[in-house]
Amino acid sequence: MLSLSRRPDAAVSVTLHRPDALPPKLHRAWADAAAAQGAALPYCGPDYVGAVLAAYHADPATRVLAAWRGDTLAGLLPLVARGHRRLGLPLREMGLPRNPNTINSDPLAGPPGPARSEVLAALLRAGFAAGAETLMLDHLPAGLGSAFADAAATLGAGTDPVTPSRHLHYARLDGGWDGYLATRSGNHRWQIRKALKGAGALQVQRLDRRAALRDALDDWFAVEARSWQGTAGAGAAMTAADRGFHRSLVETLPDAALGELWLVRDATGRALAALRMLAGPRGRSVHTMHFDAAARAAAPGLLAFAAMMRAAAEDALPEVDFHGRTAFFERWATGARAHESLRIYRPGPKGALARHGRLVLRRLVTR
Structure with a gap:
């Protein structure tokens, strides 16, 4: 080697x-x-x-x-x-x-x-x-x-x-899910628990197999088109090159880096949120995150993110890299690089x- x-x-x-x-x-x-x-x-x-x-x-x-x-x-x-x-x-x-x-x-x-x-x-x-x-x-x-x-x-x-x-936010998960929650504010803990318990008819899917990710790409891209990024026009919305890039990653990344795609669906099966995660030695990394702007009241993006974070802690991962700096990520972060x-x-x-x-x-x- x-x-x-x-x-x-x-x-x-x-x-x-x-x-x-x-x-x-x-x-x-x-x-x-x-x-x-x-x-x-x-x-x-x-x-x-x-x-x-x-x-x-x-x-x-x-x-x-x-x-x-x-x-x-x-x-x-x-x-x-x-x-x-x-x-x-x-x-x-x-x-x-x-x-x-x-x-x-x-x-x-x-x-x-x-x-x-x-x-x-x-x-x-x-x-x-x-x-x-x-x-x-x-x-x-x-x-x-x-x-x-x-x-x-x-x-x-x-x-x-x-x-x-840029300073890129991340969260350490050394203490597991309960240990991580203990580092959050009372209001943030309440919002997380509310999202996880109040999903109602919404269903969270975690896809971590190459074939499953390949089959769900169109659902992900449809969510992006209805998100605030997708409706903002040039500079924020995905381009044909972006979609080709994401398809290429699903085909070419090795299994250890492939990561997962989280989807939140309503009772009809329509995808309302999509969270694409990649994998690496330190843990998992947020690659893209989108939610249907018309479904904002149901907080599908928060639900997907909370489910992902809880799963990462339960999988005993040391860290989730948010790979960005936003007010949303800052609430979840324990540090920034x-x-x-x-x-x-x-x-x-x-x-x-x-x-x-x-x-x-x-x-x-x-x-």
Whole structure:
């Protein structure tokens, strides 16, 4: 089994790959590295990232950069093309892949130390060698933005300041369901118990088999179309690319990451809420959540979420990652993980000019 390198004395080399032609060796090493490091799986694993790239970044410029120490994967950076201008200059920017449901990234470069710094510098050097003039790295786990900035400095590359990104809520379930409820406010406990006991004719379904998820996709998408997101139009509603992406995950995620789909149905069998969960080493993760806006009074979304949380506790999972930050999630959360972002400029006159222009504009705006 290939794993993260523990040999800082070995030289780092970087290979570039098209995402639709990853060698099996790299796919295995990527999956093993993400699992060994306890990264935010499945979001940082090859199957999820591959589905994101296929659905949203099917561009000839898209590349996966893999850093190696011998035959051992030491770090990884998927890069996609982005448009960017500074002072009227067109810059070829590349950055980490993203979509509406992907808001964290991890280069899988191991723990802090000289070995990680060497790997990050090698990945940046390869990104610039591939033609990037700026590199935008979004939603890195806390501390990695500064680590990339330090690595960039060794190459003579300038950076924008590291900026805070989203804090993603999660809930620890170490004390089981009763222990978790004891951490909630009295009002929240009352709302949870009311939802679980007052479902009336509503039926909660938990689907965790691939065939069952596949068969229920149309019900999920129908709920989304009737949700506040689906009726809000462009920017909030699912697109054809989104639906294709979700279908792809059902087909391609390994069993350990497939997760489950929770549906709430009324007495006629019509789905009123849909909660899609993915799975990883830390527990389960919220991927999407929708409810029929016309059924708001029945609180089907709350019912689905409460049933999911109770099941996670009864399954002895240590954690549920909410993978987002909303007022709803905040009520359920026991903590939040910080993320950060930064832009790195290619060493040389053009990169320096672009960075200087950004600094000037920021000063003018903040006067």
